[in-house]
Amino acid sequence: MSPSEMQTTAGEHLLSLVVPPALTDPLVDWLLEQPEVIGFISLPVNGYGGSEHAMSAAEKVAGYRKGWLIQTHLEARVANALLDRLKRRFAGCELHYWITPLLSAGNLGAPWTDDAPERLD
Numbered sequence: 001m002s003p004s005e006m007q008t009t010a011g012e013h014l015l016s017l018v019v020p021p022a023l024t025d026p027l028v029d030w031l032l033e034q035p036e037v038i039g040f041i042s043l044p045v046n047g048y049g050g051s052e053h054a055m056s057a058a059e060k061v062a063g064y065r066k067g068w069l070i071q072t073h074l075e076a077r078v079a080n081a082l083l084d085r086l087k088r089r090f091a092g093c094e095l096h097y098w099i100t101p102l103l104s105a106g107n108l109g110a111p112w113t114d115d116a117p118e119r120l121d
Contacts, residue, residue: 013079017070018096024068040072
């Protein structure tokens with residue numbers, strides 16, 4: 001991608017949260033109430049490694065823990081402020097996070113709908 005094709009996201013960062021299944025619904029509800037969070041994605045994930053002592057017997061046999069990855073992108077200062085509130089609201093919960101700078105982000109065309117025609121020209 002050439003520099004002229006990139007939509008720069010000066011100051012934008014990607015906030016990623018790895019959430020245990022039992023915490024997913026309360027966290028999603030909380031995120032939906034935050035005015036600065038315009039949208040986010042959630043994906044089922046399997047976590048490998050980490051603290052084996054916290055794993056259930058079934059997880060130890062399987063070798064991984066199930067969870068959800070939730071991601072949203074925000075300005076850096078907004079992402080950090082959201083993370084501070086998240087740490088207070090969900091203190092003591094097993095929630096892993098990271099924030100990374102975004103090089104580029106944007107939309108390719110019209111809003112996504114299930115009945116949108118395919119464009120593979």
